[in-house]
Amino acid sequence: MKSIKGEMMSQQVNRKVILKSHPQGALKESDFEIVDDEIGEVTAGSVLVRVDVLSIDAFIRTTLDGGGFHTSAQLGGVIPALGVGTVVESADPGFAVGDTVTGPFCSQSYALLPSVMLRKLDTSIAPATAFLGALGMATGLTSYTGIVYVGKAKPGDTVVVSGAAGAVGSIAGQVARLAGASTVIGIAGGKHKVDFLVNELGYTAAIDYRNENVEKRLAELAPNGVNLFFDNVGGEVLDAVLMNIAEEARVVLCGAVSQYENMADVRGPKNYLKIPERNASMLGFTIFHYAHKHAEAEAQMGKWLKSGELKVREQIEEGIENFPATVRMLLDGGHYGKLMLRVH
Numbered sequence: 001m002k003s004i005k006g007e008m009m010s011q012q013v014n015r016k017v018i019l020k021s022h023p024q025g026a027l028k029e030s031d032f033e034i035v036d037d038e039i040g041e042v043t044a045g046s047v048l049v050r051v052d053v054l055s056i057d058a059f060i061r062t063t064l065d066g067g068g069f070h071t072s073a074q075l076g077g078v079i080p081a082l083g084v085g086t087v088v089e090s091a092d093p094g095f096a097v098g099d100t101v102t103g104p105f106c107s108q109s110y111a112l113l114p115s116v117m118l119r120k121l122d123t124s125i126a127p128a129t130a131f132l133g134a135l136g137m138a139t140g141l142t143s144y145t146g147i148v149y150v151g152k153a154k155p156g157d158t159v160v161v162s163g164a165a166g167a168v169g170s171i172a173g174q175v176a177r178l179a180g181a182s183t184v185i186g187i188a189g190g191k192h193k194v195d196f197l198v199n200e201l202g203y204t205a206a207i208d209y210r211n212e213n214v215e216k217r218l219a220e221l222a223p224n225g226v227n228l229f230f231d232n233v234g235g236e237v238l239d240a241v242l243m244n245i246a247e248e249a250r251v252v253l254c255g256a257v258s259q260y261e262n263m264a265d266v267r268g269p270k271n272y273l274k275i276p277e278r279n280a281s282m283l284g285f286t287i288f289h290y291a292h293k294h295a296e297a298e299a300q301m302g303k304w305l306k307s308g309e310l311k312v313r314e315q316i317e318e319g320i321e322n323f324p325a326t327v328r329m330l331l332d333g334g335h336y337g338k339l340m341l342r343v344h
């Protein structure tokens with residue numbers, strides 16, 4: 001039987017997706033290029049990982065412009081992306097060949113990283129992909145943090161989530177329900193996503209922002225106003241919800257995906273005066289700032305996942321060559337729940 005290391009030795013190619021040009025407006029697949037490169041030498045303190053699955057996240061789009069939001073992909077370089085994989089060679093006694101690990105592997109088929117950038121996963125708790133989804137920092141832990149720590153969800157709240165059928169949104173609404181919200185309303189694009197939210201994830205109701213007037217429909221569904229809004233989208237959707245906030249509402253800015261294709265001309269909310277008028281608050285957060293809460297959040301999410309109270313939908317596309325198309329799919333909303341890409 002071939003060892004994992006032996007398998008790797010016979011295949012000395014690292015297939016990479018690199019950034020060819022900064023996107024001008026909407027991201028195009030031609031902004032990327034696929035190249036084959038050598039796998040580097042494993043030196044003291046480093047670990048070579050076979051990338052099994054990459055997480056396709058909205059933040060990836062923000063790294064592609066020069067001067068990105070979090071960090072920037074370099075022209076000719078790989079694209080930042082989180083992943084799960086298998087150790088194939090290790091020069092750190094803390095990691096053994098065959099260990100399942102997670103880390104910032106980027107858009108490539110093998111990642112050679114300092115061991116401090118890796119975390120060993122216990123796949124008896126959940127399958128490896130769950131550590132990118134429900135238990136992942138940029139997905140489930142973000143949903144939990146935004147609803148519980150930042151939004152301070154309370155029993156009886158009416159909660160609204162935008163981008164509700166995506167990775168963060170599909171979990172945020174469920175966390176709100178599990179935290180005691182009496183009404184959870186999702187906003188997503190298309191009748192099929194409305195059905196998914198209500199029938200599969202247990203949202204109270206959902207609004208199709210592509211075909212319905214969000215402001216009017218929300219006034220019907222939440223006549224006493226929205227207590228907590230978890231916003232993934234920004235732009236017109238944020239404005240429509242602001243018109244419907246209750247007194248003392250909390251508006252949590254998790255992200256603004258509607259703006260990511262045009263970061264040089266971000267549009268702020270025009271209805272922000274509803275915040276002082278209704279004695280409300282608007283708070284942004286970045287998950288990195290809640291590192292001290294990650295273990296607690298992960299433990300709670302793990303319990304809900306195990307008990308079946310939390311439903312997850314994972315959509316896994318295939319092949320590193322499809323990284324550009326899969327990022328495009330994320331921005332176009334062509335997926336349900338957590339979008340990922342299988343590399344090996």
Ligand SMILES: NC(=O)c1ccc[n+]([C@@H]2O[C@H](COP(=O)([O-])OP(=O)(O)OC[C@H]3O[C@@H](n4cnc5c(N)ncnc54)[C@H](OP(=O)(O)O)[C@@H]3O)[C@@H](O)[C@H]2O)c1
Binds near residue numbers: 165330
């Ligand atoms: N604060 C943090 O630390 C943190 C961490 C992780 C993620 N985030 C944020 O969380 C949000 C969701 O990220 P994700 O990775 O989970 O992606 P995702 O929600 O799985 O995918 C993005 C979704 O955005 C929707 N969308 C795209 N363009 C839109 C537009 N113009 N108007 C309305 N909806 C639009 C699409 O759904 P439809 O089909 O419904 O249009 C798509 O499914 C992003 O804003 C991201 O930046 C924040």
